[in-house]
Amino acid sequence: MMRKKLLLLLLCFVSFHETIVVFAVQRPVLSPISSPFCPGSEEHRRMSLSKKMLIALSVACSSLGVIIASLFCLWICYKKNSLKPLKNNANSSVYEDGFQGGFCFIYGLQDTCRSYQQVSSSNILGIGGFGCVYKAQIVDGSYAAVKKLECSSHDAEQEFQNEVDLLSNFKHPNIISLLNFSSYNETRFIVYELMQNGSLETQLHGKRTKKLSSFNLSQRRMKVAMDIVRGLVYLHEHCNPPVIHRDLKSSNILLDSDFNAKLSDFGLAVTDAAQNKNNLKLSGTLGYLAPEYLLDGKLTDKSDVYAFGIMLLELLLGRKPVEKLAPAQYISIITWAMPKLIDRTQLPNIVDPVIKNTMDLKHLYQVAAVAVLCATGTKLSSVDNRCSPLPYSSCSYGAQRDLKSWKNCSPLTRKAKTYLVQS
Incomplete structure (x- = not known):
């Protein structure tokens, strides 16, 4: 809902901007009697036209900058709204509106891991029922374990939600720590602390x-x-x-x-x-x-x-x-x-x-x-x-x-x- 309102506001702004530019560059209609009786009227018209063109270009450039800034803000809002904090509630869900979007993958995983390519077969730590666990380097230079789940079934999706919901509320030295989680289409990612000696x-x-x-x-x-x-x-x-x-x-x-x-x-x-x-x-x-x-x-x-x-x-x-x-x-x-x-x-x-x-x-x-x-x-x-x-x-x-x-x-x-x- 938030994204729809922002998009509508942006479209209205673009339409208003186009109206201003068209109005600014439109040549004024001069009186037909002004030309023969005003010797400097032609030069005056040229100077006025140059000024108006300059004003129009300034308005267009500034408006374009505002549009780009608005798009960037919209993108940031989209990412932040894609990943909501979890609630300590048995009925709560890890999903909010927009969680399925592709930006969530960038926000969740690539902000944690250095590159998506690290989640590849060469870095496999283990294989489970619904996916694999990979070793990946995170942004601070240390390493983490990334579980990649293919949630094409309801059971797999439920397990992902359940694990993230529980681990986000656990805090104990003998329980694995959750660092991050992410989603991309039907693929889910859970990032844990790396356990060097395996299972x-x-x-x-x-x-x-x-x-x-x-x-x-x-x-x-x-x-x-x-x-x-x-x-x-x-x-x-x-x-x-x-x-x-x-x-x-x-x-x-x-x-x-x-x-x-x-x-x-x-x-x-x-x-x-x-x-x-x-x-x-x-x-x-x-x-x-x-x-x-x-x-x-x-x-x-x-x-x-x-x-x-x-x-x-x-x-x-x-x-x-x-x-x-x-x-x-x-x-x-x-x-x-x-x-x-x-x-x-x-x-x-x-x-x-x-x-x-x-x-x-x-x-x-x-x-x-x-x-x-x-x-x-x-x-x-x-x-x-x-x-x-x-x-x-x-x-x-x-x-x-x-x-x-x-x-x-x-x-x-x-x-x-x-x-x-x-x-």
Whole structure:
């Protein structure tokens, strides 16, 4: 609406300007008797005509300058109105009138990144369901990650809006930071801080190289586990309303240059209030889906806790959440590991060999107990016993802590420590 008013005003101004110019250059109609009786009339007419032409040119040039300035102002207003600030409201939308315009792409992405050409195949960091993530240099000389989404479907568009809306309101050291976002036709761009060490999935299941050798310490892996816990507790307990990630997995845990872990990819995330009102379709990744959610669609924050338990097993055992045994046969990590996790004699034999010698047995038993408790969900009746991982993860991570302090911990922690002291 703002743009229509500006355009109408500009057209009226141009029409008025043309009228002035035509009036200024129009030759005056002289009286036929003025010529024979006024000897200097011809010279006077020439001087008057020159002055009028000069005035007309001055008016035309100044008017042209005003038109150009008006067009520039119109262009600036168009860009600024193309990208509205987000509201902290579950019903708000990241779109306002004009967001679909091409200028928004220039305003959003090229003001952040040095060039559009950086978003090319040579700079790919990863590939997801709806697009790719690229490495790009931003205007201050540092680097960022740019996710390029092709939003030709309603689901892709909804995920883009959801992620931008949530990330714009998050502020936590273990949640990925949103730097900018943009739109161009059906293509969407989200600009994040760059995480130099990639994803947890790459570190655990990528090719074993010298580059990944720095992740072969149990202390570093447990630090990553605690970072994930802190991010989850922020979502579940400090956001209002609480947020359920719904797609927590190792590929969505990103690591910076110091191996600090941050949760990312909030396209499928929902607020606790929203998921109670809407019938959400089953979404997530095989191997990380909690049984109660997979069987009857019951989604709570315990679903994220289950996924954390699976990732804790990945960190401990070095195995993928689902392993392929044969062309058409698969087995989940929880099915394979559960009998061995509850047997102290077998547990040391299934630990990831690269961290086996960096972890004492007491610490190993504690971490295994936490993983079992988080992933205890084979029966729906046990879901209520699966609670926030922070209390018992913090207790289990500190191997030096005295087990006699169990009375101050949650019931779930006491269950874990009861398991730990059993022979």
